[in-house]
Amino acid sequence: MTTEKDFVTPNFTNTVENGSFRWSAPSNIALVKYWGKKTNQIPANPSISFTLNNCKTITQLAFSHKENDGDFSFDLLFEGKPKEDFKPKIKKFLERIEPYCPYLKNYHFTIDTLNTFPHSSGIASSASGMAALAMNIMSLEKQLNPEMTEDFFYQKASFLARLGSGSACRSVKGSVVVWGNHDEIEGSSDLFGVAFPSKVHANFKNYQDTILLVDKGEKQVSSTVGHDLMHNHPFAEQRFAQAHTNLSAMKKVLETGDLEQFIQITESEALTLHAMMMTSLPYFILMKPNTLEIINKIWAFRNETKIPICFTLDAGANVHVLYPENVRVSVLQFITSELVGFCQNGNYICDAIGIGAIETIN
Structure with missing residues (x-):
């Protein structure tokens, strides 16, 4: 070792x-x-x-x-x-x-x-x-x-x-x-x-990540401070155990190409990250109203079209929209018509797995 x-x-x-x-x-x-x-x-x-x-x-x-x-x-x-x-x-x-x-x-x-x-x-x-x-x-x-x-x-x-x-x-x-x-x-x-x-299953080849820039300001809380707040967090041990379980599940997902499970784990992890911040002392809400608007729009679009699009978040307000390459045209149309209005100055970045x-x- x-x-x-x-x-x-x-x-x-x-x-x-x-x-x-x-x-x-x-x-x-x-x-x-x-x-x-x-x-x-x-x-x-x-x-x-x-x-x-x-x-x-x-x-x-x-x-x-x-x-x-x-x-x-x-x-x-x-x-x-x-x-x-x-x-x-x-x-x-x-x-x-x-x-x-x-x-x-x-x-x-x-x-x-x-x-x-x-x-x-x-x-x-x-x-x-x-x-x-x-x-x-x-x-x-x-x-x-x-x-x-x-x-x-x-x-x-x-x-x-x-x-x-x-x-x-x-x-x-x-x-x-x-x-x-x-x-x-x-x-x-x-x-x-x-x-x-x-x-990694072919479903994830050249997987797309369009980053919606909801808030381009300085971080409200530094990562170092945020991580330190987990030391006395009431849900820390459960969270650490959950991460191990979710990583086991994600391993299978990446091997089998199960997009439904991928969406469930990825979105749950994003919301759990923010839940940890909201339940620490001191507590922080790093999402902005437009973050929530985007999430709800993504859910509605997925329910209506059955296109396997999902979101994840880092420790901030921006939204990473994840989707397979073969639905890129449909998703980008959706982003430009329904989501860009929630981005600061209409800014977003198109990216993919490297x-x-x-x-x-x-």
């Missing part, structure tokens, strides 16, 4: 003076949600997610060797311009991963990052951002340690990404990714995400 010690880097004999890498990493949307964590970014329950394709962060990491003066040295650019207010989060990430990457203080880094979706869209960019940065750091480590296997490369990248943002570990590799120990998922771990080990992080040419 892999432990944290397996990711501690030995002293390398190789040195690399300078260079640069460029990786893109996508956002992801959980079907079975993770809400609540233990120390060191360990999830309180396992989760499973679809990796997205279009909503991604593209990060270039340039590095040059320097004397180790006991501190991290980096410049941060967002869309080509200095972004000082992002730096504390990056520094905290580097501090967390230093025990596993002690070579970091031997380099000055220039991190140049951008998102393919608007930064203020209400789509979480921490998962894609931390995953993209972790991939670049592992590319440097691979140069320092050319014997590294591909499996270890991706595993450690997911492990590092998790220390920046828990769900970032699900943005590294695979179209469907499991994070967290689960008895029925071979190789599953609390330390990193793993590609879903079974063959494959994870990709190295791009500088």
Whole structure:
């Protein structure tokens, strides 16, 4: 069984003076949600997610060797311009991963990052951002340690990404990714995400996710605060047990292509996530009136047409509309005619299942 010690880097004999890498990493949307964590970014329950394709962060990491003066040295650019207010989060990430990457203080880094979706869209960019940065750091480590296997490369990248943002570990590799120990998922771990080990049914090939941007404002409650509220939550233990049960059921669904069950589990998980927030102390309602309008419209449309469309939510007001590729035309007509009016400034993003992080040419 892999432990944290397996990711501690030995002293390398190789040195690399300078260079640069460029990786893109996508956002992801959980079907079975993770809400609540233990120390060191360990999830309180396992989760499973679809990796997205279009909503991604593209990060270039340039590095040059320097004397180790006991501190991290980096410049941060967002869309080509200095972004000082992002730096504390990056520094905290580097501090967390230093025990596993002690070579970091031997380099000055220039991190140049951008998102393919608007930064203020209400789509979480921490998962894609931390995953993209972790991939670049592992590319440097691979140069320092050319014997590294591909499996270890991706595993450690997911492990590092998790220390920046828990769900970032699900943005590294695979179209469907499991994070967290689960008895029925071979190789599953609390330390990193793993590609879903079974063959996914053709019903889910190129599954669509249209993201309706209901509220593009700042999050009302940070994810860290939200997760911490599960520590004394009256329903925490039942919720964690429910997640295990739902992941078992979702495993069968993804293998058999049962869309009816997929809809039931996915929507129930979304509403349970928000129920946990509404019943914590302090309590939060992150859905907006238009979120509920959209949900009711989706239910009515599904009942009338029997088209297997459903919704999921993250910890905010935006709605992810999930549906098979073969009903795309009908669903997009429905979205543009009946749902766009509930989006802020009519904004929505069309996306689909992707494959994870990709190295791009500088």
